[in-house]
Amino acid sequence: MTSILLPESEAELEAIVHEAAASRSPLAIHGGGTRDIGRPVQAARILSTQAMTGITLYEPTELVIAARPGTRLSEIEAALAQNRQRLAFEPIDYRPLLGAHGEPTIGGVTASNASGPRRIQAGAARDHLIGVRAVTGRGETIKSGGRVMKNVTGYDFVKLLAGSWGTLGVMTEVTYKLLPEAETETTLVIEGLSAERAVEAMAAALGTPFEITGAAHIPGAPSRTYLRFEGFAASCSYRAERLRAMLRPFGAAEAVEHADSRAIWRSIRDVEPLRAAHDEVVWRISVKPSDGPAIGAKLAFALDSRLLYDWAGGLVWATAPAKGDGGAEIVRAAVALVGGHATLIRAPFALRAAVPVFQPETAGVAAISKKIKATFDPSGVLNPGRVS
Amino acid sequence: MSAILMPKPDQRVLARRDEIIAGLARLVPPASLITAEDERRAYETDALTAYRQIPLAVVLPETTEQVSAVLAFLNQEGVKVVARGAGTSLAGGALPAEDAVVLGVSKMNKVLDIDLPNRTIRVEAGVTNLGVSGAVSHLGFFYAPDPSSQLACTIAGNIAMNSGGAHCLKYGVTTNNVLGVKMVLIDGTVVEIGGPHLDSPGYDLLGLVVGSEGQLGVVTEAMLRILPMAEGARPMLMGFQSAEECGAAVAAIIGSGIIPVAIEYMDRPAIKVCEAFAHAGYPLDVEALLIIEVEGSEAEIEDLIGRITTIAADFNPSNLKVSQSEAESAAIWKGRKSAFGAMGRIADYMCMDGTIPTGQLPRVLTGISEICAGYGLQVANIFHAGDGNLHPLVLFNANQPGELEKAEAAGADILKLCVEVGGCLTGEHGVGVEKRELMIHQFNTIDLDQQMRVKTALDPQWLLNPHKVFPLAARERAVA
Incomplete structure (x- = not known):
């Protein structure tokens, strides 16, 4: 029986990690349990952040919020909604795709460097995280950044901890900058484009000054290509009209507004169209946008993949049969040809234990990463194996 | 000394x-x-x-x-x-x-590749900041971070210091606009980090390298994000009779859902010097002046300026002036961007760079005045109001024995005040040697030791830019 440790304070957490490091007894770090991604962690004990909750600072006029790691994302979003503010990086909710239950936490959002369709315009969690406190594998609490918008004081461990999947430190408080919610949004939808043409259309759109905040393509019959505008109503309709005229060579574009537009992007953010059957795995592939269609075509041919293109073609979500290596060899070879990375987001436990889940790093990068890991967690007790 | x-x-x-x-x-x-x-x-x-x-x-x-x-x-x-x-x-x-x-890196100054469909540019690190924008401006694109020294400063230096600029309120700082680097480690190993794709898995080494002040490696190439230029942009000037009213106006504008591309602040001494230099039409009878720039189509600009004017009306603004031409816009920005140079014509100065929570603005401005008065020095404030990044210029006379030391002491007190109110020592200039010894006010021994462990891991002999960032005593501890 795996035991679960539930520290309620930074001091308790320090003591637990300190003891774990001294006895070289690994810990699996858990938040809300909604993103079971990565390789299975070999640890007898689970360290959960569920008892470290609560918003610790929210200054709407300064566009800043801080919370303990186990705080539910839904609680944060509810607080922000009262002031018409938001986390602009639009973090994905993995529950539909992974068939997970539970509640995503802000710690999990941070540890996975979550983002969404707005990534292309606003950045990922790493770009909005401005401060972090964390207990390292040494059982010591470090801080980086703070609560101010611009800060270059000391090394940027904020970035290093974002997306570290709990392997460098257990976060005890994260601070994010915020943006105002847009007054409204409009989405242009063009039907019937091939992936190649869709990526051309999206590149053309992103080359205009019209501030596209989402650009996605979903193949199908018919395929649909989506371009999102956000802001004040008059500005959204102006930009949508200008772009609609410019994109006429690609076909007629229909405008979808307000709640209907939001529903489209929530579905794209959470990759709902690929909600996988039990005999399918799901890959998340990041390449430069113009390389997306060729990757997609290869996988559709070789693995019968169902596809969704986000980030103007730069983010390819692809299903593959959950047998053999889950398509790993084919996916990795396709990505290697153009440069980029592929992550096996959803797959059965055994498959994730058998093939690398994350893109193998180049020797040079891997050597640096290993050295950095050793400085934060010399005993290797934090989530051992998860990202290897 | x-x-x-x-x-x-x-x-x-x-x-x-x-x-x-x-x-x-x-x-x-x-x-x-x-x-x-x-x-x-x-x-x-x-x-x-x-x-x-x-x-x-x-x-x-x-x-x-x-x-x-x-x-x-x-x-x-x-x-x-x-x-x-x-x-x-x-x-x-x-x-x-x-x-x-x-x-x-000055001889490594070539633009290597421009990829418009993917909105990236690859350059050697010695290309100047403005040189990047210059390489793509005819295509309707630009590189967003715009430090005041952009005519001269290089991408290598921007990456080392994670440089910002006046327009980062909307577009972010260097770290948000760099996609990849080629870097040489101290042992000569060449590594490529990141690339034209987003968010590489594994540790965010790119994020670590940006802002590491040349202490972890030497960046020789960079892949940068370029953006399409806005249809139009227009600055406006708005004066206030007090820092309190000005600060409250900034908070109200941002709180309303408008993020202008830039909100720059100048106090009375700074206005006077900049106006004398640039003839930008700055009002001379106000305590605080904002330069607010908005972007978009003609109609969008009109709309945003209207909204901002309405919001600011509650805070007793004066001398409201919207630029009417390209020439006026250029003059308004010339005054701001040449502020440090203009100030240098009348006095020597130490330029501070702390960032504070914007709600603390009035308190900190009062504190800065008191600190400088206490040392018998004058101060001019020029800064990025939207994000709380302050640039107090502590004026002194280098030819007068003891004045530099006084200015440094005043600067240190100002930065300690920034940290005390929840801010930081440096928002965009970096620690360098200047703020090295002040690091103990923002970080404790555990924090500094962990940062220095990373330095030691990548540069065991501490050869790369070794006497910067960390207090000398702390560094001795790390090396020992």
Whole structure:
């Protein structure tokens, strides 16, 4: 029986990690349990952040919020909604795709460097995280950044901890900058484009000054290509009209507004169209946008993949049969040809234990990463194996 | 003597100077190696001119391979290296040491590739900040971070210091606009981090490298994000009779859901000097002046200016003036961007760079005035109001004995105040030598030790820009 440790304070957490490091007894770090991604962690004990909750600072006029790691994302979003503010990086909710239950936490959002369709315009969690406190594998609490918008004081461990999947430190408080919610949004939808043409259309759109905040393509019959505008109503309709005229060579574009537009992007953010059957795995592939269609075509041919293109073609979500290596060899070879990375987001436990889940790093990068890991967690007790 | 101490040069290295130069001569072309004292003197300081150290030698490699060979050699010989972009650091980030070789990237200044469909540009690190935008402006694109020194400063330096600028309120700072780098480690290993795709898995080494002040490696190439230019942009001026009202107006504008591209603040002394220099039409009878810039189509600009004007009306603004032409816009920005230079015409100054929570603005401005008055010094405030990044210019006379020390002491007190109210020592200039000893006010021993462990892991002998960022005493602890 795996035991679960539930520290309620930074001091308790320090003591637990300190003891774990001294006895070289690994810990699996858990938040809300909604993103079971990565390789299975070999640890007898689970360290959960569920008892470290609560918003610790929210200054709407300064566009800043801080919370303990186990705080539910839904609680944060509810607080922000009262002031018409938001986390602009639009973090994905993995529950539909992974068939997970539970509640995503802000710690999990941070540890996975979550983002969404707005990534292309606003950045990922790493770009909005401005401060972090964390207990390292040494059982010591470090801080980086703070609560101010611009800060270059000391090394940027904020970035290093974002997306570290709990392997460098257990976060005890994260601070994010915020943006105002847009007054409204409009989405242009063009039907019937091939992936190649869709990526051309999206590149053309992103080359205009019209501030596209989402650009996605979903193949199908018919395929649909989506371009999102956000802001004040008059500005959204102006930009949508200008772009609609410019994109006429690609076909007629229909405008979808307000709640209907939001529903489209929530579905794209959470990759709902690929909600996988039990005999399918799901890959998340990041390449430069113009390389997306060729990757997609290869996988559709070789693995019968169902596809969704986000980030103007730069983010390819692809299903593959959950047998053999889950398509790993084919996916990795396709990505290697153009440069980029592929992550096996959803797959059965055994498959994730058998093939690398994350893109193998180049020797040079891997050597640096290993050295950095050793400085934060010399005993290797934090989530051992998860990202290897 | 100035207040910031420099460690004594390593006599063993100085004694081997000829040998080290001979070694370097085998690795780079003759024109890339500077050894004569009068030529080395050109590299003795950066924009923190109070500090000067003539380096052992200067190398200006032409390729990544040469950088690799030079670093591998210096690592083997145990010789310190100070990487240098254009030498515009206000924090002494590029200050050499007598026992160090300066490695300048100025000869690596080519634009390598422009990829419009994917909105990226790949450049050698010695390209200037403005040179990046210049390479794509005819295509309707630009590179967003815009430090005031953008005409001269290099991408290498921008990456080292994670530079910002007036327009980062909307577009982010360097770290949000760099997609990848080619970097040479101290042992000569060349690594490529990131690329045209987003968010590589594994640790965010790119995020770590940006802002590491040349202490982890030497960046020789960068892949940058470029953006389409807005349809139009227009600055407006708005005066206020007090810092409180001005600060409240900024909070109200941002709170309303409008993020202007820039909100710049100047106080009365700064306005006077900048107006005399640029003739920008700044009002001289206000305590605080905002330059607010918005972007978009003509209609969008009109709409945003209307909204901002309405919101600001509650805070007793005066001298409201919207730019009516390209020439007026240019003059308004010229005044702001040349502020430091203009100030330099009337006095020597120390430029501070703390960031504070914006709600603390009135309190901190009062505190800054009191601190400077306490030292018998004048101060002018010019800063990025939207994000709370302050640039108090502490004015002094370098020819008057003791004044520099007073200015430094006042600057240190100001930065401590920034930290005390929940802010930080530096928002965009970097720690360099200038704020090295102040790090203990923001970080405790555990924090600093962890940062220094990372430094040690990548540069075990502490050869890369070694006397920067960390307090000398802390550094001794790390090296021991």
